[in-house]
Structures are given as structure tokens and as C-alpha cells.
Amino acid sequence: MVTLRSLLAAICFWIALPANVVAQPTAGVGRTLERRGLYDEAAAVYRSVLENDRVSIAAWLGLERSLAALHQLDSIVAVLDSAVEAIPSDNFLRELQLRVWKKLDQPDSVTAVARRWIRHVPDDPNPYRQWAHVLSGGDNTNAALAVLEEARAALGANVLAPEMAALFGLESRWREATVEWGKAVVESRSNMAAAGLALQHAAESERDEVLAVLTADGSEPILSRLGAELMVVWGESDGGWALFERSLSSDAVEAATELQLFADRLRRVRTKASARVRAHAYERLASLVEGQEAERARLDAAQAYADAGDVVGARRILEALSDLTDETFADVGAGVATLIRITAESGRVEEAEERLNAWESRLRPSEVQQLREIVSWAWVMSGQFERATAVLEGDSTVSAFAILGWAQLYAGNLRVAKEHFLVAGPFAQSRQQATRRTSMLALLQGVEPDTVPGLGEALLSLERADTVRALDQLVEVARELPDSGGRSPVLTLAGGLAREYGNLERAVSLLVEALHADSSGPSAPAAEYALGAVLAGSDRGEAAAERLEHMILTHPGSALVPEARRLLDQVRGAIPNND
């Protein structure tokens, strides 16, 4: 019940509002009151709005919310019934009636208002749709299905197929869901995306059945294309592409549309296999269209090949685009960026830099920045540190400092590398890259000399995944470093590499050497923990436990202590080895 106090409060609120608002209360005023938790007052405002505008959807919804919050939803019934009587053709009011009775948990009244609506528009499937929707929202799927069956008996065998399909999906009745989605897709191609999204959740054991329905003899080609999409989603990309190709229309215009839609829908599947299928589709599309549309399709194909990790495929497409003209360029900026990236990453850094210089003025600044970093990194990886630095000359972003830090490190200029890493800070590039820089800083802080070219070379070998060479180089350079000035951390790194490489004896020997070099420095806990881990991994539990206990007791403040305790528990058999 609206009290005098609440009405006064609402009136006072209006008075506090600007003049144009005071003149006529609106649903927006009600919403503001709702946000303040003044539901009585909000309901009064919504009622007032509805007196002037019986079909204000915002006011009806607001009144429904406010009364529900006050546990007075039943008081909306009379005013709603009277509105429906006055405007019987308003679908929103009818839907609201259904929903209110459902919320009031009055199934008989839900049925009664649904029947009245159906009598009013006997040829319209909408009342059945809304009735079923209300019932399924209350987890009464069987009752909702019965309503849809009734609609079909009255209006025809194919009506409300998407609704029927969705309900079957909720019940995990995937065969029936597929049949219904099939009807919906044949009825309208716009249902294709919804069908794909729904059917992709079919249980693994049901998938063959789903595909059998879609590809049955005599079924429409569009259903085969739906099946092909599902196959790609479920990881059968080759089969999916083959099925799609077989179902492609012989008409070039139709086929181009089908290819474009197919490839676009597959963008949601972020797997390499799916990217490869998209690449095939775009490449095929490029062969069916002409001009800028063909260029666009080729660039999309190149991008998709790149996403699939197929550098050769991407290059093959991009080579044909090397004569891009200014006219086509505006549409293909992203493709050009892809071309430069792929060229750089495949080791043709000189060529990538030339392309970047040539197209720089026509690319977006953010793209240029990103491409410069890519080209610079490619120079770093090829050992051309000066060229890497030159590409980023004048760039003062933290990302640039991060890359230049690596360039200086691999050149052996440890002090400068540290300075660059510190400037780059913790937020440059990805979190993973930031963590790598922090780990490297920790290593470098234990190395005394400012310049150690051998260490730079070793770390570059490591970056290039040449572990065997890196290991030998690290050992060689470590032995030239002072005992407490870097030998220990570099040997610890080498020991860890040997362990990863599976050479446990060498790992033990290197880690023991690291501890002998400096048993109390900052790298000692890491060396001793790594030694404990190597011993534990080679079934020398007792020796491992001794090492780990010594490490915990000697360096109780080390960040590695929790890991050491866990490993010690595993070695002792106090916890299962679930790692």
C-alpha cells in the first residue's frame, strides 16, 4: 500500500529535481527511486506514469520490479487486467500477465491468461511461444513442450521449431533437438548461428547421431554445412572442411556467401585446426570474387593461416599481395601488418623492415608501434643488436625498453640491460614476459661484472631453444666469473637446465659446484632447492630430504621455502605425489 509518507517523499523528490522533470513524472524518476531502495515511492511514480501512458514498457517493468521487492506483486494484477482489456492486442501486456502469474506461482491463472490470449489471436504462434517460455523458465520443460505441441496441432508441423529445439537441448535430447534445428535453419538461414551454438553442446556420445540427422540422404545442403561447422567445433576439422566443400552451392555468388558466413562463424572457435579451415574457406572465397573483395579474402586467409601456425601458407598468400596499390590499401591495413609480422618472424627481417618503412605512413600508429617491436625483436633473435636498437630509436615506451633490455643482455652489456629492465618495469608486455624479466634481473643482480659477452651469448642460445649449446656456454662462462660475483647463480641456472634436459648427474654436479662457489649468497637457496629436487627425482630421497631440510633451516626467509616444504613432504611420503 502506498502511504501518505511515501507519496510525500516522492513529491519532495520531484521538487528537488529540475523544472522540466517536475512538470511530468517519468519512468526515469521511478528508476532513481528504485536505486535508492524507495520501492513504495517508485511504485507510486510508475503508477502515475501508467495513468497517462498505458503502454509505457519502462513503467510496467518498473512497477513489476518495485512491487516484487515489496512482496506486493499481486497488487499489479487488477491494473494489468484492466490494461489488457483496454488494449487486447498489446503483446507486451499479455506477456507481462503470464510472467506475473508465474511469479505468483498460480499455474491455473497462467493457463487461463494464455488461453485468453490464444483465443484473441488464434493464428499467431506468439502466445504459445511466450507461454512455453514462462513454463520452461520455471524448469517445467515437459509442460513447455506440451504447449509447443499444442501450437503445432493448431498452426502446422513446423512452427516454433527453434523454441522446440531449445527445449529438447535443455533435456539433452540431442537427436530431437537436431531435427528441430534442421527445420528452423531450412525455414530461415538466420537461424544457422543459433543452431550451431546450441548443437555444439551435444554430448560426445550423441554427436554421430546429430551428424547423421544433418547429413541424411535427401537433406538440404544447408544442413550439411551446419554439420560441417559442428565437426570443426568438435575438433574434426579436416572432415568438416571436406563435408562443407561437398555441400557448397554450384552458383558462385551463393557459394561466396556460404563461404563467408561459414568462415565468420568459425571465428568463435579459437583452435589452430579451426583457423586452418577458415583459411581454406577464405582462400576459396578469394577465387570466387574479384577486386578488393578478393584482396580482402586473401588477407583474411593469410591471417587465418598465421593463426593456424602455418607460416608457409600465410606467406604463399601474402606473396601474391606484394603489389598492393594505394586504392586497395585502405581496406587491407590489417593484412599488411600480418604480412610484415610473418615476414619478420620467418627470419626475413630485412624485408620486413623495408615493408614497414614503405607502408608506415599509411598504417595506424598503434600498428606501427607494434610492428617496430616485432621487427626489433626479430633483429635481436638474429643477433643484430645494433639494428634492433635502431628500429626502436626514439621510442620511449616501456615495451621498447623491455626489448632493448634483452638486446643489451644478449650483447653482454649486463649493467645496461638491468637499467632497461628496471625502466620497463612490471607492466610492459604480457605478464609472462614481465615475470621472465624479473627472473633475469634476479640472476643479473648476482653477477658482478658489468659486461660479460659470453653470458649474453649463452642466454641468446637459450632463447633460441638451443639448450645443449646454452648449457655448455653457461658452464664455460660461469667458471670465469668470481666465486661470489656470479659463478653460483649462473651454475644454478645451468644445473636447472641440465635437470630439464634429463641429465641428472650433470645437474647434481653443477648444483653442488654452485653451492661450493657461494653457499650463503642470494642464489644459494635456489641452488640447494634445485639440488634437492634433482635428488628427489632420481630416487635419492634421503639425500634430497637432507638438502631440503638444510635449505629450509639455513634460509628460512627464502621465497622458495614453501616449495621446499612441499617437496620435503612428498619425499617423506607425507603427502601424495599428485604433481
Next chain:
Amino acid sequence: MIRRDFLKAAAVVAGTGGAAKEQLTALPPYRPTALSHLLLPMDSRQTNHLKAYGVTYRMLARGGQAEWLLNYRNGSFLLPDDQATVRDATLEGVSLERLSDADVMGVRGTIQANNMDTILLEKAPNVAVYVPPNAAPWDDAVTMALEYSGIEYEKVWDPEVVAGGLSDHEWLHLHHEDFTGQFSKFYLTYSGSTWLNEMVRRNAEMASSLGFDTVASLKKGVARGIREFVEDGGFLFAMCTATETLDVALAAEGVDVAAQYSDGTPMDPRATGMLNWDRSLAFEGAILERSASVAAFSDIDGHQVNNPGLRQPLGAFQLFDFSAKIDPVPTMLVQSHRQVIHDFYGLTTSFNRNRLKPDVTVLADEVGAPWVKYIHGNRGLGTWTFLGGHDPEDPQHQIGDPPTDLSLYPNSPGYRLILNNVLFPAAEKRELKT
């Protein structure tokens, strides 16, 4: 001195006076006067509650004494300051605080003025766990807690119990053994599984080698041995199915309560009416589940996890607050840094109130529910404690689930209840109200 010895001595004191009194007063007096102390706090400041029990246990095992400060910072331990304990705590990641004599005086003052008490822990209890010889520790919450906290235990099984070997131990734990001899009714779901076939084979061979006709009769014999252990002064702690089936097996002496698949004859249809609950420890008046196809044993369990029509959802249980100075035993058993703990299923999850004997002490229940979770009682010279459920940190445990890694739950309040029971027998023996 174990509980039964102490109580015998106390009985002698009560009956004969003089000499026996001298014997009792000759026990080492309680002298809380070390120069400095280590406090293992058990409130939220503790980094590893479970291992704190292990540190305390090992100090006792080295011949030292400790004090359990009931309700003081959620049941902290006060240990003499020695290098071995500091080393142990550092290795295990257990928080400790060094207290001066003046600090300790302050602590004692707080304890004196509040619902708190000090219990002297004087001896590392000799712990046994009833478990088949080759079982891995990972499917039993108690052995997991013992392994993780580093408390030594011995495994005993049917031959040791039947031969009276339990008298060598002070503390016995049972977990998911089915003392009705029906193999936990696993046949219903896991028929043909290698592990089940192995379990059946091993039990059948054991029954035969010990001179029993069936596994069911062997398990009844084992149940009797366990009851005698308690009556002679032992401490029994049971979880999961062992709680319910132990009592059913004890009450079913001479009555066939096992399904045909396990002993070749169907359950006696009059079995429920023939049970003698005077023989059981905790429960009475239960109605047995007669169907072999329902994985439940009786209506003792409130949750009926494998009984689809009766299964109850998990809630939370609340530990009772006892008077530490008047009721130290239940106070010890409920020491925790959380009063309300999420419930966890087991083949037996909880105990219906209407099936408890009148003298049972309820330690924890679910507010408003017809069941309780954690109970305790005496039998003869000993005590028993039952905790429903399988694994406090794996509430929906299923066979085949990966083992619980307790290093991920070092502050588990549920596991603390188990470890309270392990240290309980270490407490100084004195006349207790409960």
C-alpha cells in the same frame, strides 16, 4: 601410563586408601616452570595447524612434556623451549612464539579467569590404525592426517585384533571398514572391479585362516575385540562407515544381518527385532536396511548418501562449547579455530539423534537438523569418539578421486578434529566429569 592403568590405580585409591594414594602421588608432579617457553598458537595466526600437532607429538615422543591450553587461542600448545622443537617447527612451517616466564604467567592468568584450562600432555600415545596391510594411506582421512603431521602409527588388521594385539596400543582408529561383512555394499556399483575382487578375496582368505565360516562372522569377532579394547581402557576413534557398522555388528551377535551375496544366506527378515543394543557403543533402536540393492545399512545415518529417495544435502555442523574446567575431555575434542565447519559426505555421514543412546555426549551437530555429526562416550574403562563422513576436505568424495593433498589444507578445521583425538590419549589422566 595408559588410561586403563591410571583408572585402575584410581580405583585402588578409592577402595583402599593409604599405599595406593602414595602410588598416585608419586606420579611426576606438574611443574610449569621452565625458564622460557614456546607457544604454538592455534588461532588464525598459525600457519600450519595440522603440523603443529605433529611438532607437539614428536616433542612428547622425545620424552618431553607439553601443555594443551584448552580454549586459549583456539587450543594452543605450550612447549618447553628446546632446539629440537624450534628446528622441527621451522622445517614444518609451524608458527611459534617465544614466551618469557612473565608472559607465561600472563597466559595462566588469562586461563584462570576464563573458560579455559591447561591439560598436561605427558606421553606420546601409541597409535594403531585398523586397515588392511597393503592399503595406501590416501583413502583414509586419519592416516592422511597422521602421515602429513608426522605422527607415527602402526597398522593392525583382523589377525592382530582376533589375537588380542590391540592391548599393545592406546589409540585405535577405524575408518570405512564394514563390520557387517557386506563389503560396504560396493557390489551394487563396482561389481567386477579389480580392487573389489581383491578386497573380497583378501577378506575371505583371512576369515578362513582365522577359523571363521564367513567374512561376516569374522568381522563380528573383530568388532567384539574392538569393544573389549575400549572396555579395557583403550581410546577408539571411528569415522565413516566404521561407526555405524561397528555398532550394528556388535548388536547383531547371533543374528544374520548380511545380504546373500556376502555370506550365502539372505539377511534374517526378523533381524531388526532381534538386535541387542546393550552390546553396542553409541546407538540403539536402529532399523536395518533390508534391501541388498540399497547401499545403506540402517537408519542411523541421517544423510543416506547412496539412498536416492532419502539422500539429504550437505549443510554445516557446529561444534559445541563445553566448560573447559568441568568437562575437559569434550573440550579437548572440539578445539578448533572454526566453530562452524562445512559438512562432508561419507557412506555414513551423520547420526540421527533418535538413534543415540541417552548417555552419548554430542560434540557437534547441524543446527535444526535431526542428525548430529560428532559424538563421544565411555564404555567400561575406555572411551570412543565417532565422527561421521569420509574426508573433511573432499566433501563429495568418490572412489577413484585423486587423493587429498593436505599440504593444500594446512589449516583444515575438520582435520583438526581428527588430530584432537590423536593427542587426547596423551593427556594427563585425572578424574573427568564426562
